[in-house]
Amino acid sequence: MNQTTVFSLLERHLGSRVAFAAPDRSPLDHEGLRRQVAETGRALADLGIGRGDRVAIVLPNGPEAASSFLAIAAWVSTAPLNPAYKPDEFAFYLDDLRAAALIVAEGDSTPALAVARDRRLPVLSLRQGPKAGQFSLQGASARAPTSLQPTAADDEALVLHTSGTTSRPKIVPLCQRNLAASARHIAVTLALSGDDRCLNVMPLFHIHGLIAAVLSSLSVGGSVYCTPGFNALKFFAWLDDAAPSWYTAVPTMHQALLARAERNADVIARRPLRFIRSSSASLPPPVMLQIEKTFHAPVIESYGMTEAAHQMASNPLPPRARKPGSVGPAAGPAVAIMDEAGRLQASGVIGEVVIRGPNVTKGYENNPNANAEAFTDGWFRTGDQGVIDGDGYLTITGRIKELINRGGEKISPREVDDVLLDHPAVAQAVTFAMPHAMLGEDIAAAVVLRNGQKTSERDLRDFVGERLTAFKVPRKIVFLEEIPKGATGKVQRIGLATRLGLAGNEP
Ligand code: AMP
Numbered sequence: 001m002n003q004t005t006v007f008s009l010l011e012r013h014l015g016s017r018v019a020f021a022a023p024d025r026s027p028l029d030h031e032g033l034r035r036q037v038a039e040t041g042r043a044l045a046d047l048g049i050g051r052g053d054r055v056a057i058v059l060p061n062g063p064e065a066a067s068s069f070l071a072i073a074a075w076v077s078t079a080p081l082n083p084a085y086k087p088d089e090f091a092f093y094l095d096d097l098r099a100a101a102l103i104v105a106e107g108d109s110t111p112a113l114a115v116a117r118d119r120r121l122p123v124l125s126l127r128q129g130p131k132a133g134q135f136s137l138q139g140a141s142a143r144a145p146t147s148l149q150p151t152a153a154d155d156e157a158l159v160l161h162t163s164g165t166t167s168r169p170k171i172v173p174l175c176q177r178n179l180a181a182s183a184r185h186i187a188v189t190l191a192l193s194g195d196d197r198c199l200n201v202m203p204l205f206h207i208h209g210l211i212a213a214v215l216s217s218l219s220v221g222g223s224v225y226c227t228p229g230f231n232a233l234k235f236f237a238w239l240d241d242a243a244p245s246w247y248t249a250v251p252t253m254h255q256a257l258l259a260r261a262e263r264n265a266d267v268i269a270r271r272p273l274r275f276i277r278s279s280s281a282s283l284p285p286p287v288m289l290q291i292e293k294t295f296h297a298p299v300i301e302s303y304g305m306t307e308a309a310h311q312m313a314s315n316p317l318p319p320r321a322r323k324p325g326s327v328g329p330a331a332g333p334a335v336a337i338m339d340e341a342g343r344l345q346a347s348g349v350i351g352e353v354v355i356r357g358p359n360v361t362k363g364y365e366n367n368p369n370a371n372a373e374a375f376t377d378g379w380f381r382t383g384d385q386g387v388i389d390g391d392g393y394l395t396i397t398g399r400i401k402e403l404i405n406r407g408g409e410k411i412s413p414r415e416v417d418d419v420l421l422d423h424p425a426v427a428q429a430v431t432f433a434m435p436h437a438m439l440g441e442d443i444a445a446a447v448v449l450r451n452g453q454k455t456s457e458r459d460l461r462d463f464v465g466e467r468l469t470a471f472k473v474p475r476k477i478v479f480l481e482e483i484p485k486g487a488t489g490k491v492q493r494i495g496l497a498t499r500l501g502l503a504g505n506e507p
Contacts, residue, residue, distance in 0.1 A: 002153070003180060003184065004153035004176060004177045004180050004181075005074075005150075005151050005152070005153060005155075005157075005176040005177075005180060006070060006073045006074045006151070006157055006176055006179055006180065006215070007037070007074040007075075007150065007151060008180070009180055009183060009215065009218070009219040010033065010034065010037060010070060010074060010218060010219070011034070012219075012221070013030045013194070013218070013219075013220075013221035014030055014031050014034055015029065015030050015031055015221070016029045016030070016031060017029060017030050017194055017221055017223065018030075018197075018223040019032065019033040019133065019218060019223055019224075020033065020063045020066060020067060020131075020132040020133035020223065020224055020225075020226060021063075021132050021197075021223060021224070021225045021226070021242060022062060022063040022132040022133075022225065022226045022227070023227065023228075023238060023241060025063065025131065025132040026130065026131050026132065027131065027132055027223075028063070028067070028131040028132050028133045028134055030218075030221060032131060032133075032134065033067065033070070033071075033133065033218070036067055036071050036133065036134060036135070037070065037071045037074045039071075039136070040068070040071035040072060040074070040075070040137070041071075041074065041075040041148050042148060043136070043137045044072070044075055044076060044137075045075075045145060045146050045147060045148045046145050047101065047122070047124070047137075047139070047140070047141040047143065047145070048141050048142075048143025048144050048145055048146050049076060049100050049101055049141065049143070049146070050075070050076065050146040050147070050148070050149060051075070051076060051149045051151060051155060052076070052077075052155070052156075053076045053077065053099075053100040053101075054076065054077045054078070054079050054097055054098065054099045054100060054156070054159060055072050055076055055077070055078055055079065055099060055100060055101050055102075055103060056079045056080075056081055056093075056094060056097055056099040056101070056102045056103065056112075056121075057069065057072070057078055057079065057080045057081065057102075057103045057205075058080075058081050058083050058090075058102065058103065058104050058108075058110055058112045059080075059083065059103065059104070059105050059126065059204075060083055060105060060108075060228060060229075061203055061204055061226070061227065061228050061229040062226050062227070062228055063132035063133035063224075063226040064105070064126060064128055064133060064134075064135050065080070065204040065205075065226070066133060066200070066204055066214045066224060066226050067133030067134070067135065068103060068126060068135060069158075069204060069210055069214065070214065070215070070218065072103075073157045073158060073176075073179070074151070075148070075149075075151065076100075076151075077155070077156040077157055077158065077159060077173075078157065078158050078159075079093075079097050079099055079158070079159045079160070080158075080160075080204060080205040080210070081093055081094075081112070081205055082203070082205045082469060083110060083112075083205075084469050084470070085111075085112070085469055086111065086466065086467055086468060086469060087111040087114065087115060088467050088468075089467075089468065089469065090110075090111055090112045090115040091115045091118075093161060094112070094115055094116065094119065094121065095119070096161070096171060097159060097171070099121065100122070100141075100143075101121065101122045101123070101124050101139070101141060102116045102121050102122070102123050102124070103123075103124045103125075103126050103137065104123060104124075104125060104126065105125070105126050105128075106125040106126060106127045106128070106138070107125075122139060122140065122141040122142070123139055124137045124138065124139035125137070125138045125139055126138075132226065133226070151176050152176070153175065153176050153177040153180075154175050154176070154177065155175060155176050156173050156174070156175055156176075157174060157175055157176045157178070157179045158173075158174045158179060158210070158309075159171055159172065159173050159174070159365075160172050160174070160205075160206075160207060160306050162306045162307065162364075162410075163403055163404075163410040163411055163412035163415070169412060169415065170364040170365075170367055170370055171364060171365035171366070171367075172306050172307050172361050172364060172365075173361060173362070173364075173365050174309050174361055175361075175362070177358055178309040178358070178359050178360065178361060179211060179215060179309050179359075180219075181309070181332065181357070181358035181359040182211050182215075182216075182308065182309035182310050182311055182332065182359040183211055183215040183216045183219045184216075184219065184332075185311050185331055185332030185333075185359060186211065186212050186216040186302075186310070186311050186314075186331075186332075187216045187219060187220050188331075189300075189302070189311065189314045189316065189317075189331045189332075190216070190246070190275065190277065190300065190317065191317060192216055192217060192220045192222055193220055193221070193222065194220060194221035194222055195222070195245070196217060196220070196222040196223075196245045196246065196274070197217075197222060197223045197224070197225060197242060197243070197244040197245050197246075198213045198214075198216075198217045198222070198223070198224045198225070198244060198245075198246055198247060198248065199225050199227070199238060199239060199242045199244035199246070199247040200213040200214065200224050200225065200226050200227060200247070200248075201227050201229065201230040201231075201235065201238075201247065201249055201253060202230070202248060202249065202250075203229060204226075206280075207304065207305075207306045207309065207310045208248065208250070208279055208280050208304055208310060208408075209248075210310075211309055211310040211311075212248050212277065212279065212302075212304070212310055212311065213248055225238065225241075225242035225244055230249070230253050230256075232253075232256040232257055232259070232260050233260070235257055235260070236260065236264035236267045236268075237267075239264075239267055239268075239271050240267045240270065240271060243271055244271070244273065245273060245274040246273055246274055246275050246276060246277060247273070247276060247277070248276075248277035248278070248279065249276075249277070249278060250278070250279070250280045250281050250407060250408030251278055251281050251282065251283045251284070251287060251407065251408070251440070252281070252407035252408065252438055252439055252440075254276070254278055254283070254287060254291050254299075255287055255438060257291075258287070258290055258291060258294060261294045261295070268294070268295055268296075272296065272297070273295055273297040274297065275297055275298045275299070275300050275317060276291060276295055276297050276298070276299050276300070277299075277300045277301075277302060278291075278299060278300070278301045278302070279301070279302040279303065279304045279310075279311075280304060280405075280408035281405050281407055281408040281440050282327075282396060282440065283299070283301045285324035285325045288301065288324050289324065298317065298318050298322060299322070300314060300315050300316075300317065300322065300328075301314070301315050301322070301324075301326070301327055301328065302314035302315070302327060302328065302331065303327035303328070303394065303396065305382060305384075307360065307361045307374075307380060307382075308332075308333060308355055308357075308359050308360050308361075308380075308382075309359045309360075309361070310359075311331055311332055311359070312327075312330070312331065312332065312333055312335055312353075312355050312382070313327045313328050313329060313330050313331050313335055313394045314327065314328045314329075314331035315327070315328035315393075316328060316329070316331075321391075323393050325395060326389070326393040326394060326395045327393075327394050327395070327396060328393055328394065329391070329392040329393055329394065330392070330394070332357055332358075332359055333355040333356055333357025333358075333359055333360055334355065334356045334357055335353065335354070335355050335388070335394060336353075336354050336355075336356075336379065336388075337349060337350070337351040337352065337353060337354070337386060337387065337388055338351050338352050338354045338376065338379060338381065339351045339352075340352075342376040342377060347387075347388045347389060347390050347392075348387065348388075348389065348390070349387065350385060350386070350387045350397055351385065351386075351387075352381050352382065352383070352384070352385060352386075352400055353381075353382045353384045353385070353386045353394065353396070354376070354379035354380060354381050354382065355379065355380050355382060356378055356379050356380065360380050361380070363375065383399060383400050383401030383403065384396050384398075384399055384400070384401075385397050385398040385399060385400055399494070402414075402493050402494070404431075404432070404433040404441050404442075404443055405433075405440060405441050406436075406439050406440070406441055406442055406443060406471060407436075407438070407439035407440055407441075409471045411431075411443055411471070411472050413430075413431035413432060413433075413443075413493055414431070415468070415472065416429075416431040416443065416445060416464065416468065416472055416474060417429045417430060417431050417445075419463070419464050419467050419468055420445060420447060420460065420463075420464065422463075422467075423455065423460060423463050424450075424453070425449050425450055425453035425454065425455040426447050426448075426449060426450070426453075426455070426460070427447075427448050427449060427450040427451075427453075428447065428448040428483055429445055429446070429447045429448075430445065430446050430447075430483050430491050430493065430496065431443060431444070431445040431474060431493070432444055432445070432446070432493040432494075432496040432497060433493070433494075433497060434475070434476060434497040434502045434503070435497060435503050436475075442475045442476075443472065443473070443474040443475055443476075444474055444475065444476040444477070444478070444496075444497060444500075444502055445460075445474040445476075445477045445478075446477075446478050446479075446480050446483055446496070446500060447460065447477060447478075447479060447480070448479075448480055448481065448482065448483060449479060457476075457477045457479075460474075460477050461473055461474065461477065476502060478500060478502070480500075484496070484499055484500070
């Protein structure tokens with residue numbers, strides 16, 4: 001078995017072991033998942049959708065979001081989108097993707113439907129089956145039926161948009177090999193087996209949930225208990241119901257769970273975890289130690305990124321050492337530190353984190369400039385700054401790219417700038433990261449108004465909120481006569497919060 005495609009990873013685990021479970025649903029076993037994959041391939045082929053096509057998926061979190069991702073990625077390319085997007089965002093993403101079809105849940109009135117209709121994009125409605133993750137696709141397309149063809153390692157399997165430094169989010173194509181390699185790397189790091197069950201609370205339009213929770217588990221014959229999304233009030237009941245061996249989350253979720261752990265001590269005692277995984281933003285060492293003490297389980301902090309199909313480095317399981325504050329040694333791809341001139345650095349020297357390996361994207365789509373900047377001698381430049389110690393453990397020390405990391409949710413500051421600049425009263429706008437005690441970073445913006453124009457912070461926030469998903473709306477907007485510039489005359493987003501006195505104002 002070649003192990004370089006999603007299909008080949010799923011093929012190996014036929015049988016009556018559970019694949020998907022969910023609250024108030026009966027479980028689907030691996031044999032059922034195999035049948036679902038085969039049926040989905042035939043349904044797509046009947047609609048004329050085949051190898052080389054992209055299918056956009058807009059579904060609420062849950063077992064069908066997970067199973068449809070797998071069943072479709074086994075044949076064609078998938079593009080899961082955040083169901084909370086506003087109409088303008090759906091229009092941008094659907095145009096950019098050039099998808100062959102859009103999948104939505106039966107009866108859902110998502111604004112993506114109107115956008116698809118305007119573009120004559122075929123919509124397939126996903127009807128839930130009785131078991132968790134079982135579904136059928138209803139709909140029609142103008143295409144003639146095609147034949148079912150197996151995928152190859154270099155075929156695209158997943159496309160996600162990344163929040164980069166440009167206002168236009170970039171398309172990150174990930175091929176079958178990228179996904180399969182990343183799932184394997186994660187399974188090895190965490191010693192996952194058919195006995196493991198992951199409790200998934202991560203959104204299934206983000207690489208973390210899709211690969212670390214779903215694909216890695218199913219690739220070894222394990223199972224995933226799929227929740228409707230993170231909810232600290234429901235988590236412990238799910239923990240009790242799922243009896244998982246692990247879960248993976250971002251630091252803010254871990255912190256929210258810690259706040260409710262004491263009153264759920266009985267569930268924690270009843271449902272011991274083999275380990276807890278944290279990724280997508282930095283985990284403060286005191287929080288890590290507190291989670292370990294509370295859950296009596298090792299916390300494995302990992303470093304992931306969309307362009308790497310998620311995992312790049314990870315702390316190991318015991319008995320090897322976990323270092324609080326470090327994201328651990330390379331865990332799959334090669335990881336090194338590079339200086340601005342493209343020279344690799346020795347341990348102990350701070351520089352840009354670069355990666356190279358079978359899980360790393362071949363490059364952004366239709367974006368030669370971004371690719372020229374992103375790749376040096378075959379190494380992908382992550383835009384993160386870090387240092388590797390004598391034991392090979394990486395610590396992330398900062399960021400070179402302008403991305404804002406709001407507790408794991410990534411925001412491109414220029415995307416927010418562009419919306420603010422559309423407001424009739426705004427002449428200039430600069431969005432930047434402001435420190436936040438719980439989230440790590442939150443969004444702030446400085447604006448200069450047009451002569452004689454007036455508006456309020458509230459009005460501007462509402463204006464942004466109508467056009468962008470809620471997490472992209474600046475928490476703080478300050479009005480200035482002039483935007484402060486760096487020594488070179490350029491606006492420097494990094495450090496702006498401190499210069500404007502917003503760095504000490506955390507709630
Ligand atoms: P995403 O593409 O959404 O997965 O975001 C990737 C970015 O998240 C990385 O380039 C880092 O800036 C950040 N990140 C991911 N994991 C960690 C971690 N464990 N510690 C610090 N930053 C992280």
